[in-house]
């Protein structure tokens with residue numbers, strides 16, 4: 201037996217839990233026409249793998265994400281995409297449904313579920329990089345040329 205501390209990753213159910221969560225999430229993305237358009241690749245499989253490896257690493261699992269992708273720098277990696285309030289809410293809706301499913305399937309401890317959800321909401325707000333009313337305020341500024 202090892203004395204190594206149990207990580208949140210292990211407590212959450214390890215690889216099978218994250219595989220279910222992220223797979224379900226991407227099923228939601230595939231079914232959401234606004235989100236689906238934002239993902240550049242035809243095949244969502246590689247994106248699914250990147251998010252899964254990132255979340256596993258973040259919660260104390262294997263460091264494979266950084267071995268393959270380097271430092272996460274997630275805000276920078278999201279800069280090419282226009283993530284406004286609506287996109288964020290759709291992303292979170294899909295994640296909420298995926299988490300409900302994965303939680304039931306893997307018997308996730310409710311305290312861990314709360315911790316994970318709190319993190320995901322905070323991270324999704326941090327990734328929002330486009331104000332919803334940007335277009336409108338731009339127009340108003342140029343409304344009266346004199």
Ligand code: HEM
Pocket residue numbers: 238239240246247248250251254269274277278281283287288291292320323324325327328
């Ligand atoms: C707020 C709404 C969000 C939207 C609309 C969004 C959208 C996207 C898109 C379009 C990509 C590119 C697909 C790819 O190449 O992998 C991507 C990548 C990624 N996203 Fe998000 N994202 C959001 C929030 C988040 C959050 C909250 C996290 C983490 C908790 C996250 C983690 C990632 C990761 C790890 C990648 C792959 C980065 C890489 O290694 O290239 N995203 N996201």
